[in-house]
Amino acid sequence: MRYMMLIHHDDAAMAAADQKQLWGDYAAFNEALGKANGASSGERLEPAKGGTIVRNNDVLDGPYADTKEQFAGYFFVEAADLDEAVAWARRCPSSRFGSIEIRPVHVPKGDWK
């Protein structure tokens, strides 16, 4: 199963952490992800305060919701089951500063016809 891993973390808490270690851990995580079959590193987004929201013709400044944890990036993993995907989420350094949402990628079964 292919899973999209949505990273939601607290930008402020992350900024307060030891940056050298944090980004060292992130580099290590991306290395490990790169070795795993079918996984692919995703992308890191600029902090949510730089985002823009469009809704019903209104154009608003981000972040979308008034919560501490904001959508911050994503990656994909190819996992045998949810258990493997959970293992990858726990390895992701952002999980220490927020949460990783695990979403199975939809596989079209011709149901649009």
Added chain:
Amino acid sequence: MSDRDGAATRTAGPAPAGAAARAAERVARETYGRLVAFLAARTRDVAGAEDALSEAFAAALRLWPVDGVPDNPDAWLLTVARRRQTDALRRRQTRTAGEEHLMLISDELEAAAGEPGDLPDRRLALMFACAHPAIERGMRAPLILQTILGMTAEDISDAFLIPPATMGQRLVRAKTRLNDAGIPFAIPEPEELPERLEAVLDAIYAAYTKGWSEVGDRGVPEMAGEAIWLGRLLVAQLPAEPEAKGMLALMFYAEARRNARRDLSGAYVPLEQQDTSLWDDSQIAVAETLLRDANKGGPTGRYQLEAAIQSAHTARRLGGIGNWPAIVALYDHLLARTHSPVVALNRAIALAELEGPAAALATLAPLADDRRLQSYQPYWAALGHLRGAAGDKQGAIEALTIAIGLTTDPAVRTYLHGRIEALRDG
């Protein structure tokens, strides 16, 4: 201390001592497991058996640690279960499967001249059903933990790192499968026994490793205790089976080292650097006795070999040096039997002690493309260790970096960072 422990002592209030409360909880689980197994063996309806007893079991978990264990735990649980059932019937005016279940037990009890202690123990049969080949491998341990020990899906999901609702759904599906697939609730015939027993052992050992591999997690050591308890139950019920003793011995060897895996500051300490004076003598002694008994019992299986390797490791406690030739030879046997890349990895680590890191790395080279090892943290940690010892500083740092990326335990991560820094400085 796990959540479940916390819950037991919370409801128990401050009065009972922790140990007494835990003992009472243990009796409640034991009683519950025996009654569920008895019912399930008769009706093949595990979920129904659990439903019939669940409220009484919850009451026992709440009351026994405070009031003490009743003289006749089986009768207590059964009486409360029947009372609840009658109440429910009055409310709903319907007959339920639960009542039929409870009738069945009480008939049996009358047949046994009202001696609830005489109720036949069918837990072993239930374990064999839970670990049947028709049950998904990953669900065998959770199923045993729930049916035999009365653990909740939430407790189990904590250790298996799965959302509680998902674990709950999987357990329901597995129980339906027990029923639908016509899985026998029986101890297999002798010709089938070795293979079927291996599945039971694997399930119990899987539960144990959940309580071992990641020491930092809350609630997890408790799972190790539950697995050991299941192992004891198995040995008591199958005293002639050497592999059951082998597995129990293996768990005790590992338990004996639990306190040595962290130093005073909580930092991770690898096996070869552990302070052997922190190893628990009494648990090692239990393990040695079990292993000796097992070896007397006949053909040597996987668990006896793994326990023997652990036994050889404990030699370091006595002589200061490990018995590496014996360890490598035992790994050779194990590898021939299992063909497991994890065994090959462990053999290489032992071989490095005997013939040096280059020889060990050479045996690992053919495994480089094994997909199972790519996201196996110990593989990269070992590779980093061996490359470092062989003088390949850059290769060591690369492997240790990947090991860091695969680590979820902060103590291990800190340890690996330290290794990289030492390589950079050295």
